[in-house]
Amino acid sequence: MKPFLLRSLVLACLLAATGVRAADSLPVVTVAPHAVDLAFPAEAVVEAVQQATVGTQIAGRVLEVHADAGQSVAKGTLLMRIDGREAAEAARAAEAQYAMAKLNYERQRQLKEQKFVSQAAVDKAKADFDAAAANRSAAGASQSHASIVAPMAGIVARRHAEPGDMAMPGAPLFTLYQPGSLRVTASIPQHRLPAMRGVTTARVEFPELGKWVDATTIQLLPTADAATHVSTVRVGLPALPDVVPGMFARVHFVTGQAQKLTVPAAAVVRRGEVAAVYVQAADGRLLLRQLRLGEAVGKGEIEVLAGLASGDKVVVDPVKAAISLKSGK
Template sequence: MSVPRSDNKPFRHPFARIRHAAPALAAWLLVACGNSDNAPPAAPAAVHSQVPGELRVQPASLQMLQIEPVAERRDSQTIWAPARIAFRDDRVTAVGSPAAGRIVQVHANIGDIVTAGQPLATVASPEALRLRAEAGNAVVAQGLAASEAQRQRLMVEKGIGVEMERAAAEARLREATQELDRARGTVALLGNGGNDGGGADRIVLRAPRAGVVAERKATVGAAVDTSGEPLFLVGDPSATWVVAEVFESDLAGLREGAEAQVETSSLSRPMRGRVQRIGTALNQETRRAPVFVSIENPPDTVRPGMLAKVAMQVASPPGLVIPLSAVLIKDERRSIVYLQRSDTVFQARDVELGQPMRGFIPVLGGLAVGDRIVVRGALLLDGAASQLQ
């Protein structure tokens, strides 16, 4: 007896524990209420109606049943999701090494507040030495090409030069200038490590912006290259948001701009926020997607890396929904509810259902708005029907 749940775990019906007691409860339903002398009634309290599949009960037995109309649900519900405080994507910068080498010194640690240009680590790199040497050679080559081009222009102006040689000198000058620009651009990425008291093989990694060191993976002696993961993450501590992990089943009803409430263990009062962005990719293991919540006026004590939990308003999917307690499983495959045809007449109705969510389940077929169904006590009716078969 199970109804599939959205988290892929079997749902056990609330009345599953008492199914074995259904015959005894049904027998009690068959007895007319108010019979003080315990004598058997002259006629059964539940009998077949004239219409096949219908069941008629004594009016006094209705007190054992809870009957509600089927309604179309359009309200919203609150869901809770685990979360963490993180830097905004556009306010955090990764710092890596522009050339292969080995870390010889680390100047900053996680949590340090740094200014733009402040040293974070120093890398010894033979490749940096080679690149700086190439840049020096490019300066010399460009100077020689410029002198030769100037000499050829003067000779042509005096009438003793050859135009073809002048054009060739101009072409060599353009090539040398382009190579110098390339070499200077590469050296610019290395920084001015050679002028900071170290050798020309040194690269000083610097903070690209003012902020706080959120992550450090640099250790003295570690080898680095341009394809490795960043050695530092520097973020703006004033630009944070909350990253909540929301179940796949709750994403459909979540909207950007929805109100949110953020709670952390370090704050006595919850923070207010709004859903700013909803992630599109699901974690294959947890079946959750990231939802980014902006905080309204976050206090100074909020820091990236803090754990939190977030309450968000989720719109219920449109359509008919009924309580899970109204559903009975027959033959391990049929879902039925008991429909009230008249005051004392009920009928077992096959229904097609969707995925349950927070105590309710969508109705895909078999019922209409306004149909009155048994939401508590359906198992007793089912037991009474079995007694009459």
């Protein structure tokens, strides 16, 4: 016997066995065609609008670490200290060269006033003095780079170095982000772009959290990736305490409306490829009815293509319905 016929036979047996009167306290919803949003989904990733990767501009060993992942920091907070002895010695040498160049320039000016040297000698001493001053400023700045501070207020998303590691210029040390400003980025194929240009509304689904939110902004970037031929869409999010950068999301871009018959997704019972719901008959009995479902629409609803009619009462909680049937109530 084919697997599909076997499943249908099993479901038919279940349907025949569910003629038990149900408890009146079961929560039900009366289904009827209603206006739902037509949308197409796109997988997306949560990212921070304001995020910074902090590194160092000098090479040195990590001596002290003052922050870790998950910690909130204020702007200017000391995050890490790097061994800056080489930078400090370079600053001392630059300071000595500056002092010598300054004395030489002043001496050449005095000699010029006494007509012992030419103007060219004074100009040369002035150029050496300016170069030494610039070198001193650069060396002083390099010395200050041994202290790594937070460039903005936010949360430490990741720490990339441990005490004793060798920090190199260009290598990341910390990643920070501001939790109050998050968005999701989705990739849209080229054949969807004409419809996307008229989209002004979208809903963002977080499957792992079981949460839906309305998008605050929708921005279609004007370029496409040359390798994948997709365009990036940035969708703004409201403040969400449970959402963090890197989390998976699904964006539903609304393109219009239509009348459809739907049931809550939580009411659907799935057994392999078979989908069904508990329907409460007029006499109070519970019947398990097989459905042919379409796409997810609205907020937590699924379109019903066949199996239900307008006015049917569907039990919202299938677990309670099953318990009620098992107990014979």
